[in-house]
Amino acid sequence: MAVLVTGGAGYIGSHTAVSLHEAGREVVLLDNFSNSSSGAVEAVRALTTPDMAFIEADLRDGEALDGVFQRYDIDEVIHFAAFKAVGESVGRPLDYYDNNLGSTIGLAKAMVQHGVERLVFSSSCTVYGQPDTIPVTEAAPTGAESPYGWTKYMSEQILRDACESLPLNTILLRYFNPVGAHPEGTIGEDPNGIPNNLVPFVMQVAVGRLEKLRIFGSDYDTPDGTAVRDYIHVVDLAEGHVSALDALASESVGCTAVNLGTGVGSSVLEVVEAASRAVGTPIPYEIVDRRSGDIEKIWADPAHATAALGWTSTRDLDDMMRDHWNWQRSNPNGFAV
Ligand code: NAD
Ligand code: UD1
Numbered sequence: 001m002a003v004l005v006t007g008g009a010g011y012i013g014s015h016t017a018v019s020l021h022e023a024g025r026e027v028v029l030l031d032n033f034s035n036s037s038s039g040a041v042e043a044v045r046a047l048t049t050p051d052m053a054f055i056e057a058d059l060r061d062g063e064a065l066d067g068v069f070q071r072y073d074i075d076e077v078i079h080f081a082a083f084k085a086v087g088e089s090v091g092r093p094l095d096y097y098d099n100n101l102g103s104t105i106g107l108a109k110a111m112v113q114h115g116v117e118r119l120v121f122s123s124s125c126t127v128y129g130q131p132d133t134i135p136v137t138e139a140a141p142t143g144a145e146s147p148y149g150w151t152k153y154m155s156e157q158i159l160r161d162a163c164e165s166l167p168l169n170t171i172l173l174r175y176f177n178p179v180g181a182h183p184e185g186t187i188g189e190d191p192n193g194i195p196n197n198l199v200p201f202v203m204q205v206a207v208g209r210l211e212k213l214r215i216f217g218s219d220y221d222t223p224d225g226t227a228v229r230d231y232i233h234v235v236d237l238a239e240g241h242v243s244a245l246d247a248l249a250s251e252s253v254g255c256t257a258v259n260l261g262t263g264v265g266s267s268v269l270e271v272v273e274a275a276s277r278a279v280g281t282p283i284p285y286e287i288v289d290r291r292s293g294d295i296e297k298i299w300a301d302p303a304h305a306t307a308a309l310g311w312t313s314t315r316d317l318d319d320m321m322r323d324h325w326n327w328q329r330s331n332p333n334g335f336a337v
Contacts, residue, residue: 001073002026003245006059006107009036010235011189012175013120014044015182016078019238021048025245028072030161031081032058034099035192039335043186059103062110069114076118076245079107082151086293087196089148098226100151104158112166118243118248119170121159123257124152125230125298127174134265135301138257142272150265156257163255171244171253171309176230176261176300177239180320181327188327189234190334198271198322199231203328206279213283215268217290222297226268230261230299233315233323243311253308261300262313271317278321 003020007013008029014036018026029052041054053072053294057064059081068074082100083089089096104121111119126149127142146149159170178201181188194210195201204210218225240260247253266274276282306312 001075002028002053004028004030004072004074004077005080006030006077006103007082008054009038009040010032010080012178012237013038013080014187014237015234016080016241017044017052018047018182019235019242021052023242025242026058028053028055028074029069030055030057030059030068032056035083036190037335040187040190043335047182047184049184060099060106061069062106065106065110069110069116074114074116076248077107077116078128078241078245079104079119080122082122083223084148085196086146086148089146089151092145096147096151101154101158104155108159108162109166115165115167117169118245119159119168119246120244121155121172123156123172123174124149124172125259125261125300127153127156128298130295131298134297135263136259137301138259138304148334159260169248169253170255171248172255172257173240173244174257174259175237176232176259176298178234179231180233180235180315180323182235183323183326185323185326185330188324188331198268199275199324202272202275203324204323205283206275207328207332209332211284213272214274214288215285215287216288216294218287219290220296222267224269227294228265228267228297229300231266231271231317231320232260232262233320234311236262236313236315240305240309240311243309247309249273256310257307259300259302259303259306261302263302264265265297265299266317271321274317274321275325277318278325292328297327298299303327
């Protein structure tokens with residue numbers, strides 16, 4: 001039996017493929033390379049087994065998907081494939097709804113048709129917006145502030161409804177801010193163009209591809225005035241997916257949401273300091289205005305993840321920065337040769 005990993009050439013998918021292999025699972029990767037490259041698949045195979053199956057296909061291609069379920073003995077699915085850039089989603093809303101909802105619906109239909117009942121879905125803490133109470137629990141109200149955010153909110157609802165009446169069990173994993181890389185430094189985050197997210201931007205400054213970081217706002221109601229997030233090591237996150245599949249295999253959960261975060265909030269300045277320690281030189285930065293749409297502070301209450309999945313994060317901010325830097329330093333241009 002095998003686990004189908006959609007978006008398996010992407011940042012989180014590639015790390016999860018390695019953790020799944022280490023946990024003894026057979027893995028089938030699927031990706032259309034819309035935001036990744038074959039270099040990631042080769043790097044995953046080098047870390048695991050040259051035999052790891054890979055299918056290049058668009059998840060919205062029903063025939064191709066049907067072929068995957070016919071050809072491989074799949075009994076569980078992790079669904080990472082999606083477009084994920086918040087700003088871009090504002091300019092291309094229809095592409096985001098089409099890709100993110102079309103993929104999720106097509107996949108769920110194919111699973112039901114082929115009798116596959118266990119699904120782990122990539123959701124995001126973006127569904128909480130700025131919560132009233134921090135740390136935020138899964139019971140907090142949800143909504144969205146961008147087309148990307150709505151695709152996560154709507155996908156959650158679609159899967160909740162599907163699990164009500166169809167033979168489907170789903171864990172909705174709400175990720176906080178994944179950063180870091182596999183400790184070998186051969187897979188990692190490889191964003192197209194100028195990174196939007198903090199840590200990839202910081203690391204491209206460190207490697208000399210960008211001049212300096214712009215810190216968006218220092219007048220927030222936080223200890224040092226910069227915004228606070230819950231950064232989580234991507235390998236901890238990957239291991240959370242293995243735990244989620246184990247939980248799905250042991251009991252019927254229906255459809256349940258689980259936070260994957262550390263429970264620790266770090267400010268932008270704390271991240272910059274940790275990155276400077278990892279790199280060994282100060283990261284140049286300037287303070288500029290707040291970025292529109294940003295929230296002030298959020299971090300997870302990870303207690304439900306521990307109770308429901310038996311999972312807890314083990315890596316701290318210094319581990320995240322060390323491993324992210326190791327990847328960036330060894331691959332200054334990402335997977336591009
Ligand atoms: P990523 O872009 O690196 O990986 C997504 C992969 O899916 C890419 O390789 C892309 O080529 C592929 N893909 C997209 N649409 C596809 C389609 N229709 N058919 C086949 N493949 C397709 O992103 P990531 O950071 O690894 O994120 C994975 C998932 O986690 C996404 O659903 C994302 O929304 C969610 N998420 C990510 C973060 C984050 O900070 N990285 C935070 C919260 C949630
Ligand atoms: C963003 C997305 C969120 C998504 C997450 C992970 C928005 C509004 N939210 O969250 O939906 O799940 O990425 O992909 O885009 N920062 C700087 N300078 C920079 C970049 C970032 O100061 O060049 C700051 C931001 O203002 C923020 C923090 O660093 O306070 C983290 O930013 P980022 O990595 O973009 O993640 P989020 O904003 O948390």
